[in-house]
Amino acid sequence: MDDTIYVGNAGKDAALDRGWLLGHFKDASDPRYSEEVEIKWGVHPQGEERAQWVTGEERTALLVLISGRFRVELPERSVLLAEQGDYVVWGRGVDHSWCAEEESVVLTVRWPSVPGFRSN
Numbered sequence: 001m002d003d004t005i006y007v008g009n010a011g012k013d014a015a016l017d018r019g020w021l022l023g024h025f026k027d028a029s030d031p032r033y034s035e036e037v038e039i040k041w042g043v044h045p046q047g048e049e050r051a052q053w054v055t056g057e058e059r060t061a062l063l064v065l066i067s068g069r070f071r072v073e074l075p076e077r078s079v080l081l082a083e084q085g086d087y088v089v090w091g092r093g094v095d096h097s098w099c100a101e102e103e104s105v106v107l108t109v110r111w112p113s114v115p116g117f118r119s120n
Helices: 010-014
Strands: 020-022 037-044 060-067 070-074 078-083 087-090 099-100 105-110
Touching: 010 020, 010 037, 060 070, 070 087, 078 087
Parallel strands: none
Antiparallel strands: 020 037, 037 105, 060 087, 060 105, 070 078, 070 099
């Protein structure tokens, strides 16, 4: 078996590691290990919200709505992702929070993958 290839299912694999599919927190021998990028398949029940704002962010992030209705709170701006494929990007230093207005699935990509910043 080629140990440089991994085939999986985002929904099943995400359930094993708080949603995370790829990043620095995977074992270095795992093809899903990366110091460059983190990818999360987030499944959020209606009403779930981030416990506190993320501050001091050192990464750039892309969040894409797969299904549901998901609100991202940014300084002085609230972004509603309501249609499949809606997305928002924010850069380093931008504080943020979120809330699932409906049961939602979102794909988050963050870069770089910074140790110590493995958050929900």
